[in-house]
Amino acid sequence: MLKTRDDLIALRKACMEAAAKETQKILICAGTGCIAGGSLAIYQRFQELMAEKGIPCSVELDNTPHQHVGLKRSGCHGFCEMGVLVRIEPQGWLYTKVKLEDCEEILEKTILKGEHIPRLAYTKNDIIFKKQEDIPFYSRQTRLVLEHCGHIDATSIREYLAVGGYSALEKVLFEMTGEEVIQEISNSNLRGRGGGGFPAGRKWAQVRRQPEPIRYVVCNGDEGDPGAFMDRSIMEGDPHRMLEGMMIAAYACGAQEGYIYVRAEYPMAVERLRQAIAQAEELGLLGDNILGSGFSFKLHINRGAGAFVCGEGSALTSSIEGKRGMPRVKPPRTVEQGLFGKPTVLNNVETFANVPLIISKGAEWFKSIGPSNSPGTKAFALTGNIENTGLIEVPMGTTLREIIFDVGGGMRGGAQFKAVQIGGPSGGCLTTEHLDLPLDFDSLSKAGAMIGSGGLVVMDDSTCMVEVARFFMNFTQNESCGKCVPCREGTRRMLEILERIVAGEGREGDIELLLELADTISHTALCGLGKTAAFPVVSTIKSFRDEYEAHIREKRCPAGSCQKLKRIVIDQSLCKGCSKCARSCPAGAIVGKVKEPFAITEACIKCGACIQTCPFGAIKEA
């Protein structure tokens, strides 16, 4: 139990010394992705093999007198596609797609002899990349918030202390007043990373000003946007940094208790946070009179139960209170009457994770990264039809082109870039004309899109944009909480129209009707979910109106993706009349005489079975 500032400094020094004794390290990625690839079994195998071979190994930082190999379960490296990832230090080598069978070779060659194993390295265009930082996916990133993800053991507070952890908390508790902390955050121009981009310092100042003495700090870890997993990786990979950010916010705003709301789909994030809170409590970094400073703070975890709308502030607090997660009318705003009716600071995971950095390195340093009106970095989840899927972090203001073609390695299979969906179901589509647009809060809202929480789903020319709009509308319709009629009923009607269009039953005037409904919903809904529900439809109509028209007028899907609009034809010049296709057709829709060209009738159900069976390649989708 740490009772004073000096205790913390002494413990941190001990952890740093223990870390220095680990002359070599094996970091096995224990993010959700790599665990699915079997990384925990690999971790275990390393442990067994090292015991067998008598290699001195440690799994926790302790003050053993001799040098040894550190074996760590790290957070997500973000390069999930290449998992299981194993990082070797001090060389900084990254081994990809590591299997159980590779463990022995890694120990024999790399750990004992210092030899590199080219077979396990990332290779692109015949170039072998030894060091993780040289791989193009990483070399173009600026990892600040994610700096520890993949580099320290995510399950150990001692590891966090060994990289200087909780020194920002120490600084605010003993060197700064609450006002000074808020001033520093305001000066840094840190804007909320959850999507809205509201200045964090201003929010904190508003809470601090409230006359009510009981206040709360709430962390929004309800990362519900499909295709986004930045917050998950922070919660799983560097949980203490987020806790430290929350503690600093609580100190600055005079809050005594905090809540972390994590969505139910992230069981591992919950587990890591629980563990981190228990570790911090044990050391006395959470609890009463922290380090003798007089500041007390407790943290609780609430698990979501599967409602997207709970990402909205007032719905989230209502869910923590044990009620239905439905948004309420504002004002009063959350900063005045939030959780349990008390003033509440509500920020997202990534926002809190930025705070210790700003306190340690200063607002001026923070402002030197990215554009001055939205400084710092942003983590994005890069997914879809792209070569390098994964978690990335780049300075605000980086262009889409740099993200997709430099960091992301371009389109998967060399396909043609068509659009990128940004900001999830509340966001919009950006197309080729936006490729050089700097990604920051203001530039995007000018372009009619939003950063959202940071999901980037890249789509190639085989993706039908009407279908994408239908997909998002289906999502929003499902997740509409039902409180406001325009959102509850309007999204359903919009979904019906979109379903009709992709089924080839679109009518003249459907586009106009969609736009009219969209306009009504966005003007009359109460919360962010409803206000933005129609964005994906409006934005795809704006950029891809011709695709909508092709579906409606020509009953044709230009991307060739809508099943019901597919047409399968037999090339008469290639057909030899073998009758194989007619025999394979489950609907009996292929007719003809043997040794003469066959034909497909209206009874076709477009299953495509005939395409595979034709030995002459005469049957095609048109």
Add this chain to the structure above:
Amino acid sequence: MSQRYDSRLVDQIIDGHGAAPTAVIAILQEVQEHYRYLPPEVFPQLAKRVGVSEASVYSVATFYENFSLEPKGKYVIKICDGTACHVRKSIPILERLRSDLGLSEKKSTTDDLLFTVETVSCLGACGLAPVVTVNDKVYPAMTPDKASELLNQLKEENANA
């Protein structure tokens, strides 16, 4: 294979969280973890213990997607249909699982209570798309064929258990 309702066990769960209205969601989550659904008996008991109306507990249970009032299968298979999985073709996997098990959108659990098939909006494992989970174990980069294979594996596992 539905378990008998045990009111003492539910009382223990309630005590573990503290009998307060704010704990309703956490209590329901733990009850569901135990029974794999919310047995009807839980509503009057929980309402009485925490001092809210039965309707209010019911309203919470029906609001959140994760709560189920119907018994679920031993293996709950979730197919991620988040954006990233969707564009990498998750629906054919769902269709295959449903057709292999004789399930549909309306009927999500097999009669022998062995399998439940449902979709989920995003599991946040987009780098591994398309993703399927079975009782929270993640299976990455799925295809319809791999899904059929997985079903066979699970059936075998169940037969041997």
